[in-house]
Amino acid sequence: MTMTTTAPAPIVAGHPLLGSMIDLLNDPLAAYLRARRDHGDVVRFRAGPPGLRSDVYAVFSAEGAQQVLATRAANFRKDNVFYEELRQSVGNGLLTSQDDAYLRQRRLVQPLFTRRRVNGYAQQVAEEAVALAAGWREVPGGTVELVGEMHRFALHVVGRILFGTDVGKAFEVIERTLPPLQEYSLKRGFSPIKAPRTWPTPANRRATRLQAELYALCDGIIDNRRDRHDRDDLVTLLVHAENAEDGSLDADELREQVLIFLLAGHETTATALAFALHLLARHPEEQRRVRDEVDRVLGGPGGRAPTAEDMEALPYLTMVLKEAMRLYPSAPVIGRRSVADAEVDGVRIPAGADLLVSPWVTQRHPGYWPDPDRFDPTRFTPEAEAGRPRYAWFPFGGGPRACIGQHLSMLESVLGLAVLLREFEFEDAEAGEVPVGAGITLMAKGPARARIAPRG
Secondary structure, three states: OOOOOOEOOOEOOOEOOOEOHHHHHHOHHHHHHHHHHHHOOEEEEEEOOOOOOEEEEEEOOHHHHHHHHHHOHHHEEOOOHHHHHHHHHHOOOOOOOOHHHHHHHHHHHHHHHOHHHHHOOHHHHHHHHHHHHHHHOOOHHHEEEHHHHHHHHHHHHHHHHHHHHHHHHHHHHHHHHHHHHHHHHHHHHHOOOOOOOOOOOHHHHHHHHHHHHHHHHHHHHHHHHOOOOOOOOHHHHHHOOEEOOOEEOOHHHHHHHHHHHHHHHHHHHHHHHHHHHHHHHHOHHHHHHHHHHHHHHHOOOOOOOOOHHHHHHOHHHHHHHHHHHHHOOOOOOEEEEEOOOEEEOOEEEOOOOEEEEOHHHHOOOOOOOOOOOOOOHHHHOHHHHHOOOHHHOOOOOOHHHOOOOHHHHHHHHHHHHHHHHHHEEEEEOOOOOOOEEEOOOEEEOOOOEEEEEEOO
């Protein structure tokens, strides 16, 4: 009988004293790409000085990602420090919860994200896109910064879907409190030594004040919905969501779901929109092909508003969006912790190990993507997609923890892009790729400016 044994993960070469710490702090995405190229699809990073070193395993193959996120998901939990910091800042909602709490929340929330329910939000998406386009026609100099503009657009959309007619009073508070709370959580996640949140440091006191203001906003809007059944915004639906097995969400759970939807619901979509427009601005032939398709469906500049039914009539636009999400995934790294000893891609992963899978690396893996850095929407024809492993492309995660809002994100992105491309021509104003880094989500390290010319 032949016995098979698992191999240890190769250790990524680093600094003699600090290991890979400097590389992971300065440019983790580049460090991951180099590690796959030099050491293979499962590697081990060692970071920190002797005596204080920590190990992180990284899995880069599509098959390995599927094992971690799907087929062996029960062994890989959201127990790492970054998820814990997010829990402390915005609560234990669907993004951060685990075990029975997660399953209960998912059962209560899932009915609110059916395709039919989500398609009902198409009108709000289209109206926000038309309003954005009207504002862009008044932009001095005809230049816009795509990352900031798409973040504001996506936040307006998700805020309107969540809060309905109360969205106006919510925006000022959300835009002032949510970004610094994210930054605070990220810094604490990266810090090897951090003061307890209860200590009255300036950063802790500011975060506590911002969190209290954001919580108060959400609690007030939620309380206003308890005796109302005449609204169809997501907060109202959450307040009245219940089933025989799980009951309903309590006050803290409601607030936590709202905050997670605000955080995750606009970051992912904003990144996809910004980089899709950035790539099209740099590839005028692809932009013309998409615009011709949009004009045929919506009637050219000033045409009708797009609907959910138009998504199927815009296949090339959808392919462009998927290719943008391949090159610039909103979640470039997904972290987990191993519960028990495991084997991934033939490599040993010990119990208690921190590990990550990386859409950033897997979606640029030359084993699945020829000439992987090239922008090529035809990679997403049905025939091409059928010929690749399932987890060669996973910008929404996968398995039982796949993003519950992925259809909403696609709806918002396709309809929003359709309106903007119908109304404007885009030209790159940066003459190069926008540098990016890894935070809680993919972060642009510089502006993504585009010159816009109104059509018609």
